[in-house]
Amino acid sequence: MLRRLYDWTMALSARKSAEVWLAVIAFVESSVFLVPADVLFLPMSLAKPERAWRYALIATIFSVLGGIAGWWIGYFAFDAIAAPILEFYGKLDTFNxxxxxxxxxxxxxxxxxxxxxxxxxxxxxxxxxxxVHVDIWLFILSAAITRGARFFLLAWLLRRYGEGIRHFIEKRLGQIAMAAAAVLIVAYIAYKYLVH
Structure with a gap:
C-alpha cells in the first residue's frame, strides 16, 4: 500500500495541477498523511528549476497551515480525531x-x-x-522556520546541482538531517545534565 501511495504521489508531479497537489500534500502531511511533500517537491523542482523557490514557498506555507490544523486537532479534538489517526499509523503508544x-x-x-x-x-x-497546549504563536514560528529551512535548502541544492544531487537528497539528506537532529538532542541532554 505504501509503495502505491508513493507512486501515486510521484505521478502527481507531472500534472498541470502539480502546484495545487503540492499545496494539498504539504498541508495534509503535517497532520494526517504518511508520504512527505518532498516526494512531489523534488521532481517538480528538477523539472522546472526556475520555479524551485516558488515551490519551496508553497510547500512551506501549506506545511505550516497543515501543522496548525494538526495543532488544532490535538488541542480541541484529540479523542475524536487524533487518537484514531495515531492508532491507524501505529503511533498512539509513541504519542502517549x-x-x-x-x-x-x-x-x-x-x-x-x-x-x-x-x-x-x-x-x-x-x-x-x-x-499539551503549546503556545500557538511559538508553534507557528518554529514550524515556519524549520519547514521553510528544509524546503528552501532543498530548492537551493536542486537549483545549484540539478539532477546530480537528486540521488543524494533522496538517499542521504534524510540521514544527514537525522544526524543533525541527533546532535541537537545530545546537546539538549548535555545541557540538562550540566544544569541539574
Whole structure:
C-alpha cells in the first residue's frame, strides 16, 4: 500500500495541477498523511528549476497551515480525531509516551527536529503540540522556520546541482538531517545534565 501511495504521489508531479497537489500534500502531511511533500517537491523542482523557490514557498506555507490544523486537532479534538489517526499509523503508544514526559524544552526541540528532519514524524509533533497546549504563536514560528529551512535548502541544492544531487537528497539528506537532529538532542541532554 505504501509503495502505491508513493507512486501515486510521484505521478502527481507531472500534472498541470502539480502546484495545487503540492499545496494539498504539504498541508495534509503535517497532520494526517504518511508520504512527505518532498516526494512531489523534488521532481517538480528538477523539472522546472526556475520555479524551485516558488515551490519551496508553497510547500512551506501549506506545511505550516497543515501543522496548525494538526495543532488544532490535538488541542480541541484529540479523542475524536487524533487518537484514531495515531492508532491507524501505529503511533498512539509513541504519542502517549512522548506526552507523559513532555516539557517546554523537549517540545521546542521536537518542533525543530521534526520540522527539519521528520524525527519524530511531523504529524505526531503537531498533534502533540496541541494536546499539551503549546503556545500557538511559538508553534507557528518554529514550524515556519524549520519547514521553510528544509524546503528552501532543498530548492537551493536542486537549483545549484540539478539532477546530480537528486540521488543524494533522496538517499542521504534524510540521514544527514537525522544526524543533525541527533546532535541537537545530545546537546539538549548535555545541557540538562550540566544544569541539574
Amino acid at each position: 509516551q512522548l506526552k507523559s514526559g513532555i516539557t517546554f524544552e523537549t517540545i521546542v526541540l521536537m518542533l525543530v527536529t521534526s520540522g527539519f528532519a521528520h524525527l519524530p514524524p511531523i504529524k505526531v509533533v503537531t498533534i502533540l503540540s496541541g494536546a
